[in-house]
Amino acid sequence: MxxxxxxxxxxxxxxxxxxxxxxxxxxxxxxxxxxxxxxxxxxxxxxxxxxxxxxxxxxxxxxxxxxxxxxxxxGRQVGGHVGRPDGDDHADGHDRVAFDLVEAVVSLDPRRLADTVDGALDSREFEQVVRTWLMPQLHRIGQAWARGEISVAQEHQITAELMRALSHLFHEAPDRGGPTALVGLPPGARHELALLAFATCLRRLGSRVIYLGADLPPDDWRAAAIRSQARVAVVGAHCGTDAAGATEVAAALADLSPLVPVWSGGSAARQVTGASPLPDDVVEAAHHLHRALLGGRA
Ligand code: B12
CATH class of the missing domain: 1.10.1660.10 (Multidrug-efflux Transporter Regulator; Chain: A; Domain 2)
Structure with missing residues (x-):
């Protein structure tokens, strides 16, 4: 609460x-x-x-x-009953949130954690789940960890489950070809959950996405951009250090021909030099970039 x-x-x-x-x-x-x-x-x-x-x-x-x-x-009808419609084991009359990751990890039951993640992701359209469940849950995990309610190990367990499920959804989305977007994190950066959610939304819209993952040095970004003939690169930045790394990535891509425009996303996106910031909302950001790719404006 x-x-x-x-x-x-x-x-x-x-x-x-x-x-x-x-x-x-x-x-x-x-x-x-x-x-x-x-x-x-x-x-x-x-x-x-x-x-x-x-x-x-x-x-x-x-x-x-x-x-x-x-x-x-x-999973909750506004003003109504809490829980899954098929009468789940949480429906005990308490005002609980369905698919709560902290509650699931505290139970020490790995199956329950996996079911919670899958249940939430299956419950509605992916984009809606990202906005209304994934992002609030990530903040809740941060708070639960800060208050000592869950350990670092439990936070890692949740992250691993989320990465598994998100990677699956990313690969499930069809690769329709077309102009390629490279999506990844700068050197040293490891907060990739929102980034992978963004990459999945972008791919589901029909853009071609190569997901490069966490902690990638600028030279590797450059090599990947050349090899894949990328049309655009999206680099995540959660904090000041990430922004400095993302600025190095943008510099490494700056002299490519044809030009590879760099976009940045995340709380520190506006601190990245040489990149255009995307909207904070990952779904909106994916739509924004997809439209730009389609219109050749990326
Ligand atoms: C899971 C997690 C981790 C995991 C990440 C695993 C993974 N594979 O992603 C691990 C264990 C690796 C980790 C490590 C660390 N973490 Co951490 N982590 C978190 C946690 C719980 C969730 C992070 C998350 O995914 N947030 C995603 C969204 C929900 O957060 P957001 O920043 O508000 O993002 C919004 C937008 O900016 C946008 N967005 C974000 N990224 C992108 C990308 C694109 C392209 C777009 C368009 C939009 C976008 O989406 C969000 C919705 O609007 C947060 C708690 C929290 N409040 O976020 C802490 C948190 C982010 N971590 C924190 C810290 C301090 C660390 C460490 C330094 C801890 C340490 N001492 O080692 C390391 C640093 C790692 C590194 N080098 O990058 C702090 C950051 C404080 C700060 N602002 O500087 C937080 C806030 C926890 C806290 N309260 O102290 N962490």
């Missing part, structure tokens, strides 16, 4: 807007602590993110709220 500050930080909606949406549109009904403070679950945070995305996309708040009424996020 999240406090109002945490829900605001996770959804990107200010605390006052969040309370106003609750009051005006009744879109979410957070529970309360004994002291009366609001508490939000991951499904409600996901709903807030989705509402914010729609408002940012040009909808009026009332319209966005109406369009979300009855929506099902995190």
């Amino acid at each position: 999240y406090t109002v500050s945490q829900a605001a930080a996770l959804s990107g909606v200010s605390k006052s807007t969040l309370r106003a949406w609750e009051r005006r549109y009744g879109i979410i009904h957070p529970s309360r602590t004994e002291g009366g403070y609001r508490l939000y679950d991951a499904g409600q945070v996901a709903l807030l993110r989705e509402m914010a995305a729609r408002v940012e996309g040009g909808m009026r708040a009332a319209q966005a709220a109406a369009s979300l009424a009855g929506a099902s996020l995190d």
Whole structure:
């Protein structure tokens, strides 16, 4: 469960807007602590993110709220019952989030962790799962680790399961040929979950993607770009150090002919010199790049 500050930080909606949406549109009904403070679950945070995305996309708040009424996020019907529709073993009347990775890893049952990941990814369209489940869950894992609720080993277990499932979905998406996008991380960088989710979205749209993975030196980026005749390169950057590495990658690709434009994605994308930043939302970023590739503007 999240406090109002945490829900605001996770959804990107200010605390006052969040309370106003609750009051005006009744879109979410957070529970309360004994002291009366609001508490939000991951499904409600996901709903807030989705509402914010729609408002940012040009909808009026009332319209966005109406369009979300009855929506099902995190396996949860808004205002309704929590859990899988087929009557799962979590449906015990508590206000729990379906497919919660922290809960699954704490159970020390590897099968349950795998089932949780697969269950979430199978529950809805991949792009929707990325926005409403994967990203909030990754933040939840970070918080659970910071609070000592899960160990580094458990966080690694979750990461391994997510990488397995995402890699599978990446390879399942058809390779339709066409202009190639190289997607990877700069030297030293290892946060690749959002990047792989992005690469999968891009491939599902029909772009040709070569996924280079984590921690790749600039010279290898250059060699890969030449060998694959890449049309574009996308480099992830989570923090300042990544941004410095990504800047080196962009420099290594700068004098190629024909030109290979470099795009950057992630929290530090705007700190990368020599690259154009992609939107933070991985689904939106994939659409953006796919359109640019189709239009020859990449
Ligand atoms: C899983 C994880 C790891 C795994 C990564 C495994 C893997 N294969 O990806 C491992 C164990 C390797 C790891 C290592 C480390 N981690 Co770590 N990790 C995490 C965790 C729990 C999730 C990371 C994640 O995938 N986030 C993805 C999304 C959800 O996060 P985001 O940054 O907000 O991204 C948004 C956008 O920027 C966008 N986006 C992100 N990438 C991209 C890429 C593209 C192309 C696009 C378009 C968009 C995009 O998507 C998100 C939604 O909007 C986070 C917690 C958290 N809050 O994120 C910590 C976290 C990121 N890690 C952190 C740290 C400090 C580390 C280490 C330095 C720890 C250490 N002492 O060794 C190392 C550094 C590793 C390295 N050299 O890169 C800090 C970063 C603090 C900071 N800002 O500098 C965090 C925030 C944890 C914390 N609270 O302290 N980590």
